[in-house]
Amino acid sequence: MSWGALPPAVQALVMGGVILGALTGILAYVTLLERKFAARLQSRIGPYRVGPRGLLQPIADGVKLLLKEDVIPETADRPVFNLAPVVFLIPCLLIFGVIPFAPGIGVADLDTGVLFFLAISSLEIVGLFMAGWGSNNKYALLSAMRAVNQIISYDLPFIMATLVPVMLAGSLRLSEIAAAQSRLWFIAYPVIGQIAFVFFIITAVAAENRVPFDILEAESELVAGFRVEYSGMKFAIIQLAEYAHVLGTSFLGALLFLGAWAGPGPIWLGPVWFLLKALLVFLLITWVRWSFVRIRVDQILRVSWKLMLPASLLLLLATAATIVWRTPHA
Amino acid sequence: MPDVRAIDYAGSERLTMNMGPQHPSAHGVFRAILTLEGETVVGVDAVIGYLHRCHEKLAETLAYVQYPSIASKTDYVAAMSSELAYVMAAERIGQFEVPKRAQYLRVLMSELQRIASHCLWLGTWCMDMGGALGGGATIFLYCIRERELVLDLFESLVGARLLYGFHQVGGVRYDIPEGWTAECRKTIALIEQRLDEYEAMLDDNPFFTMRTKGVGAISRALAQDVGVSGPLLRGSGLNWDLRRNQPYSSYDDFQFDVPVQAAGDCFARYRVRMVEFRQSIRIIRQVLDGLPAGPISSRPGVKSLAQVKVPKGEAYARVEGPRGEVGCFLVADGSNKPYRMKWRGASFSNLAVLPHILIGCGVADVVAIMGSVDPVFGEVDR
Amino acid sequence: MLDRKRGIFAEAWSIGKAVGQAMRITFVNFFRKPVTVHYPTVTRPFPNRFRGLLALTYDKETGEENCIGCRLCEFICPPAVIKVEMLKAEKRNYAKTFTLELYACEFCELCVQVCPTDAIIMMKSFDLATGDRREMLLDKDRLHAIGLQHEPSWATGNLLRDMQQPPKKESKAADAADTADKAKATDKAAGA
Numbered sequence: 001m002s003w004g005a006l007p008p009a010v011q012a013l014v015m016g017g018v019i020l021g022a023l024t025g026i027l028a029y030v031t032l033l034e035r036k037f038a039a040r041l042q043s044r045i046g047p048y049r050v051g052p053r054g055l056l057q058p059i060a061d062g063v064k065l066l067l068k069e070d071v072i073p074e075t076a077d078r079p080v081f082n083l084a085p086v087v088f089l090i091p092c093l094l095i096f097g098v099i100p101f102a103p104g105i106g107v108a109d110l111d112t113g114v115l116f117f118l119a120i121s122s123l124e125i126v127g128l129f130m131a132g133w134g135s136n137n138k139y140a141l142l143s144a145m146r147a148v149n150q151i152i153s154y155d156l157p158f159i160m161a162t163l164v165p166v167m168l169a170g171s172l173r174l175s176e177i178a179a180a181q182s183r184l185w186f187i188a189y190p191v192i193g194q195i196a197f198v199f200f201i202i203t204a205v206a207a208e209n210r211v212p213f214d215i216l217e218a219e220s221e222l223v224a225g226f227r228v229e230y231s232g233m234k235f236a237i238i239q240l241a242e243y244a245h246v247l248g249t250s251f252l253g254a255l256l257f258l259g260a261w262a263g264p265g266p267i268w269l270g271p272v273w274f275l276l277k278a279l280l281v282f283l284l285i286t287w288v289r290w291s292f293v294r295i296r297v298d299q300i301l302r303v304s305w306k307l308m309l310p311a312s313l314l315l316l317l318a319t320a321a322t323i324v325w326r327t328p329h330a
Numbered sequence: 331m332p333d334v335r336a337i338d339y340a341g342s343e344r345l346t347m348n349m350g351p352q353h354p355s356a357h358g359v360f361r362a363i364l365t366l367e368g369e370t371v372v373g374v375d376a377v378i379g380y381l382h383r384c385h386e387k388l389a390e391t392l393a394y395v396q397y398p399s400i401a402s403k404t405d406y407v408a409a410m411s412s413e414l415a416y417v418m419a420a421e422r423i424g425q426f427e428v429p430k431r432a433q434y435l436r437v438l439m440s441e442l443q444r445i446a447s448h449c450l451w452l453g454t455w456c457m458d459m460g461g462a463l464g465g466g467a468t469i470f471l472y473c474i475r476e477r478e479l480v481l482d483l484f485e486s487l488v489g490a491r492l493l494y495g496f497h498q499v500g501g502v503r504y505d506i507p508e509g510w511t512a513e514c515r516k517t518i519a520l521i522e523q524r525l526d527e528y529e530a531m532l533d534d535n536p537f538f539t540m541r542t543k544g545v546g547a548i549s550r551a552l553a554q555d556v557g558v559s560g561p562l563l564r565g566s567g568l569n570w571d572l573r574r575n576q577p578y579s580s581y582d583d584f585q586f587d588v589p590v591q592a593a594g595d596c597f598a599r600y601r602v603r604m605v606e607f608r609q610s611i612r613i614i615r616q617v618l619d620g621l622p623a624g625p626i627s628s629r630p631g632v633k634s635l636a637q638v639k640v641p642k643g644e645a646y647a648r649v650e651g652p653r654g655e656v657g658c659f660l661v662a663d664g665s666n667k668p669y670r671m672k673w674r675g676a677s678f679s680n681l682a683v684l685p686h687i688l689i690g691c692g693v694a695d696v697v698a699i700m701g702s703v704d705p706v707f708g709e710v711d712r
Numbered sequence: 713m714l715d716r717k718r719g720i721f722a723e724a725w726s727i728g729k730a731v732g733q734a735m736r737i738t739f740v741n742f743f744r745k746p747v748t749v750h751y752p753t754v755t756r757p758f759p760n761r762f763r764g765l766l767a768l769t770y771d772k773e774t775g776e777e778n779c780i781g782c783r784l785c786e787f788i789c790p791p792a793v794i795k796v797e798m799l800k801a802e803k804r805n806y807a808k809t810f811t812l813e814l815y816a817c818e819f820c821e822l823c824v825q826v827c828p829t830d831a832i833i834m835m836k837s838f839d840l841a842t843g844d845r846r847e848m849l850l851d852k853d854r855l856h857a858i859g860l861q862h863e864p865s866w867a868t869g870n871l872l873r874d875m876q877q878p879p880k881k882e883s884k885a886a887d888a889a890d891t892a893d894k895a896k897a898t899d900k901a902a903g904a
Contacts, residue, residue: 041738042471045748138347142369142693211465212537290468291738292537292731293460297369298693299540311724396790399820429878468738475747482759489763489834489865495820498876501827504874507760531737534730631876632825635787 016107019096027243027273028058030282031143037283038290068232069178076229081134085234088127089241091120095248101176102261102270113174114166122155124245125174128226130240135229143225146297151207153304158203160312164196164319165256178260187257192319195259199312204249205285206300208242212292213300250281344372349696351380357454357700358707362684364696371696374680374688389671394420394638397668401658404673405709406493407450410436410443411651412709413447413497415658416671418578418647420499423662424640431624432501433580437619439496440579440649441610442480442514445521447652448603449477453526455701459541469531476524479517482646486510499638501627511618518611525607532600543597546687546699549594556686557679560654561606562703565599567592572650584616596702606652638667653677653704675709717761758836763819765835766812767859768852777856778831785823785832788844793817810852815845835862859868 003011032047032054039046047054072081098113100106110116125148132144166172168189169180187193206213227238254260254277261270295303336377342631349362359380365373385404389397398636401416402409414436421428428436429651453473481491488494488504496502548558552567563570571588589605591598629638640662648657661670680703691693749756758764769778781798782805799808823832833875835858838889850858 038468040742040746041467043475043741043744044471106742138345211460287735287738290465290532291735292465292535293456293469293541294466295537295540296692298692341830394789396822399818399822400790465734468741470739476749486759486761489759489761489821489867490819493818495822499874501878503876504761527737527740529892531734533727535734536727536730543811550759557721625876627876628878632788632822633828634784634826661889 010053012107014239015105016097019101020093021108023096023244023247024094024240025245027240028062030243030247030279031061031239032058033279033283034286037286041290043172062236065236068235068277070232070234071229073229075136077134077136079134080130081139081229082234084127084130084134085230085237085241087130088124089237089244091123091127091243092241092248094120095245096251098174098247099251099255100178100260101274102267103175103179106175109173109175113173114162114177114256117174117248118155118159120164121245121248122151124241126150127241131230132226137229139211139229140226143228147226149208149297150209150213152305153301154203154206154213154308157199157304157308157312160309160316161196161199162252162256163202164192167316167319168192172271174255177249178255178262181259181262185257185259185262192322193257194316195315196319197253199308199315200253200257200282200285201288203308203312204253205288206304208246208249208285210246210285211289212294214294233255246285247278247282250278250285253281254278271292340581347693356593357458357705358699358710360705360707360710362688364688364693364695366693369517369692369694370526370528371688371691371693374685376684378678378681378707379711381707383712385673385712386671389416389668393635393666394499394640394668395632395635395666396472398497398499399493402495403708404675404712405651405653405656405677405706406436407706407708408443408447408652408656409493410496411441411649411656413494413505414579415647415649415651415673416655416660417499418421418496418649418658419645419658420638420640420662420668422645422647423643423660424499426500428579429625429628429629430580430622432626432628433582434467434617434621435502435626436497437503437581437584438614438621439484439494441485441611441613443616444610444652445607446477446480446484446693448607449473449480451603451652451701451704452600453477455704456532456697458612458697458701459538465537471522472524472528476521479520481516483510483514486513498627498632499640500629501625503627503631505626506621511621515620516613518614519605522608522611525554525604529604539597541698542600543693545596545691545695546702547593547595548683548687552683552686553594556683558654559676559679560651562654562680563685564588564590564603566594566609568599572648572655576648578647578649584613586613595697599702622665639664639666651676653706654680656709673709673712675712677705677707678704678710681705681710728799758863758865762836762838762865763821763834763859763867764837764865765815765840766823766850767808767833767835767862767864768812768855768857769859769864770856777806778829779807779810780805780831781810781827782828784826787866788822788826790820790822791816793896794823807852812850812851812855814840814848818873821867821872824867825869825872830868830870833859833868834865835859836863836865842887884885 006014035057036046047057050056050060072078095117097107098110098116100109128147128151129144132140132147135141165177165186168186169177171177171180185193187197227235230238251274254274258277258281260277261274263269263273265273281299345366347364347366349360349364351359351361361377361380363375363377364371364627383403385400388400392400398413398417401413403412405412420426431532450473453470456469457466460469485491487506487510488496496504534537548562548566552569553563553568559570567590569588571589572578574588575585586609587605589602589609591601632638640660640663641662644659644661646657646659648655655674656676657674659672659674660668663669682704687699691699770776771778781796782794786792786794792794793813795809795811797808799806819834821834824834831844840848880889
C-alpha cells in the first residue's frame with residue numbers, strides 16, 4: 001500500500017506521530033546544546049561526565065525527573081494545578097503541526113498557517129496562568145500576572161514582524177512563503193528584511209520569557225516564578241513545553257526569513273538544512289539570553305508599547321510601500 | 331534627620347512578602363519583610379543577626395597573636411582589610427613601629443583584596459539582576475574567573491585563598507616568594523584588559539542602565555546623616571576616602587585618584603567601583619616598583635602566647651575596606667588579651683540606609699539596590 | 713530608555729550598537745579556552761606554601777619523632793583544637809598523646825609557626841571529605857601517617873620565624889638584604 005493511497009487523515013496522523021517522536025528526541029538534545037553553548041560563552045565546559053562528552057545528560061535528567069517525588073501543596077487547587085502543565089504543553093506542541101519540513105511533508109499545510117501558529121502559540125498563557133493560580137503561592141501568582149501582561153503586549157509586535165515576510169510572499173500559507181524565497185531569502189531583502197528579522201528575534205525572546213525579558217521567572221527574586229511549586233515529571237513537562245515553544249519559534253523564523261529547506265545538495269537534504277537553520281536561530285536567541293541582564297516588568301512593557309509596536313507598524317507601512325513601489329504596474 | 335516612614339499595615343492591596351534569610355539574592359543571611367502594594371514597596375522591616383558569632387566577645391578571650399586570623403572572618407570577602415584594622419588598633423595603642431616593607435606589603439595585599447572583592451561584587455550583582463540562567467551568570471563567571479587569578483596569587487604568598495592570617499602585630503607574617511612579583515604583574519595586566527571587557531558589556535548596555543540609572547538614589551544629605559561609607563558615600567557626591575584623607579600604612583606614598591559621582595544611584599556606585607578597580611591596579615604597580623627591602627615585622631615571629639603585650643590604652647583604627655570604613659576600637663589593659671574590642675563593620679552602617687531608599691521602588695529594584703550596597707553579613711552581624 | 717533629546721533614530725542606533733558590543737564580548741569569550749580543571753582526574757599544582765592537612769614529622773636523620781610535647785601549639789591554637797600530653801623521658805620529652813580536631817581547625821598555621829622543633833607541619837593536600845566526623849579527629853598515629861603520605865608544604869616553625877625576624881640593631885642594612893635573600897633561598901630550597 002503506497003503512501004499516496006492512504007486517506008489524507010491517516011497520512012496526517014502518521015506524519016504527526018513521526019514528527020512528535022522526532023521532536024521529543026530533538027528537544028532533549030536541544031537542551032544539551034543550549035547548556036554546552038552557554039558554557040562555552042562562559043569559559044567553561046558544559047556537562048561532560050555523563051556519557052561521552054555529556055551526550056547522555058538529557059537522558060539522565062529525564063530519568064532523574066521521573067524518579068522525583070511529585071509534591072502537590074496542600075492548599076493548591078488540585079484540578080487546576082494538575083492540569084496546568086498539560087494545558088501548557090499542548091499549544092507548544094500544536095504549533096509544529098503547521099510547519100512544513102519539506103515541500104509536501106508536514107502534518108497540515110493550512111491556508112492560514114501563520115495565523116494558526118501565532119494564535120495557538122499565545123494560548124500557552126492559559127496554561128501558565130493556571131499554573132500560577134493553582135499553586136496557591138504569592139510568588140507564582142506575581143509571576144503569572146507579569147506573564148500575562150508581557151506575552152499579550154509582545155504578541156502584537158510579534159505578529160507585525162511576521163507579517164513582513166507574509167506581505168513579501170503574498171500568502172499566509174507557510175509552504176508558499178518558503179517557496180517564495182527561492183530567489184532571495186527574506187532576510188537578505190534590503191533593509192526591510194534585516195529589520196524585520198531583528199524585530200522578530202526581539203519579540204520572540206520576549207514572547208517566550210527568555211532573558212532579558214524573563215522577569216516572570218526571575219530566579220533571584222521570584223525563585224522560578226509560576227513553576228515554583230512543580231516538581232518531578234510535571235516540571236519536566238513544563239520545561240519541555242517551554243523549549244518546544246522556543247524551538248517552534250526558531251523553526252518559524254528559519255522558515256520566514258532564512259529560506260526554510262533551501263540549501264545546496266539533493267532535495268532530501270532539505271529537512272536537514274531546515275533543522276540547521278532553526279538551530280541557528282535558536283542559538284541566536286540563546287546567545288542573546290546569555291549576554292544580558294533582565295529588565296523590570298514596567299520597562300519591558302514600556303519597550304513593547306512605546307518602542308516595538310510603533311516601530312513594527314512603521315515597518316509594515318514601509319514594507320507595503322516597498323512592495324507597491326517595486327511591483328510593475330500592469 | 332530624614333524621617334523613616336512608619337509601616338502602615340492598613341490598606342486592602344497590601345501584601346507582606348518575606349525576602350527571607352534563604353533567598354538567592356539576599357547576599358548572605360538577611361531578612362527583609364517587605365510590605366508591597368502591587369509591585370511597589372511601601373514598607374521594609376530589616377532583620378539581621380542570623381550570622382552573629384560573638385566576635386567581640388571572642389576577641390576578649392583570644393590573645394593579640396591569635397585573633398588576627400579570626401578577624402578575617404568578619405568581612406570574609408575582604409579579609410585583608412579586616413585583619414588590618416585589628417592589628418593597626420593594637421599597634422596604635424602600643425606605639426609599635428611597622429617596618430616600611432611591611433607597610434608596603436599591607437598596601438599591596440589590601441589593594442589586591444579590593445580587586446578580588448569588587449570582582450565578587452560585580453559578579454553577584456549582575457547575577458541577581460540577570461538571573462542564574464542568563465546574562466548575569468555569564469558576567470558572574472567572567473568575574474569569578476578573574477578573581478580566581480587573584481586568589482591564586484594569595485595562595486602562593488600566604489597558603490590560603492580566602493581567610494589569611496597574614497597580619498600580625500608589628501608587621502606581616504609572610505614575605506614575597508621568588509617569582510611572585512612577575513606573576514602579580516602579569517595577573518593585574520590581564521585583569522585590566524578584562525575590565526575593559528566588562529565595561530564594554532555593561533556601561534552602555536541599555537538593559538543594564540535601565541535597571542540601574544535612577545534606582546536607589548541616596549541623596550548627599552542622607553548619606554551624611556545615616557553614616558554610610560565607601561562607594562556609597564563617594565557615589566553620592568562626597569569626596570571622602572580614608573586612604574587619602576587619613577592615610578595609614580604608607581598610603582600617602584602613592585598616587586591614586588578617588589572616584590566621586592554625584593548621582594547617588596546604583597549606576598553611580600557601579601562607576602565608582604569600576605574606577606576603584608583601575609586605581610587599585612595603579613597602586614599595586616607603584617608598590618611593586620617601589621617595594622623596599624627590609625624586615626617584614628618589627629617584632630619577632632610569634633613563638634608563644636604571652637609574646638605580645640599591649641600596654642594600657644585605647645585606640646580606634648579605621649581602614650578603607652572595599653565596602654567602606656572598617657574600624658576596630660580596642661581597649662587594652664596591659665596583658666596579652668584586649669579588655670574590649672568593638673568592631674565597626676562597614677556593611678552594618680551601610681545597611682541602615684535601606685529603609686530610606688527602598689520605599690517606593692519595585693520588587694525588582696530591591697534586588698538591584700541590595701546588590702549595589704554590597705553587604706557582607708559577616709561584618710553586619712559579627 | 714528613550715532619550716527625548718536625541719531623537720528616536722539616534723537612540724535606536726546607539727542601543728543597537730551597545731547591544732552588539734555586549735554580544736561581541738560574549739562571542740569573543742566563546743573562543744577562549746575554558747578554564748575548567750578536570751578535577752578529580754586532574755589536580756592543579758599546589759603552591760609551595762599551601763596550607764593543607766596537618767601532620768607530625770619524624771627527624772630526617774635519626775628517624776625519631778620531632779615532637780617534644782611542649783604544648784606550645786596547644787596554647788596558641790585559636791579554636792583550641794589541639795590537645796597534647798607530655799611524656800617525660802631521660803634525654804628528651806615526647807608527646808604521650810596528641811589529638812587534633814581537624815573538623816574545627818581553621819588552618820591558620822599558628823601551630824606550625826610556634827613549634828620549636830618543626831614537628832607539626834602542613835601538607836599540600838586538602839582531601840578531607842569523609843562520611844564520619846570521627847575520622848577527622850586525628851590522633852598521633854594518624855598525624856604521623858599523614859606526614860608520610862603527602863607532600864609537605866614549605867612552612868615550618870623555624871622558617872616562618874626566620875622570615876618574620878626583625879634584624880639585629882647593629883647592621884640593619886646587611887641583615888635587611890640578608891632576610892630578603894634568605895626568604896628566596898628557603899623558597900628555592902623547599903622548591904617545586
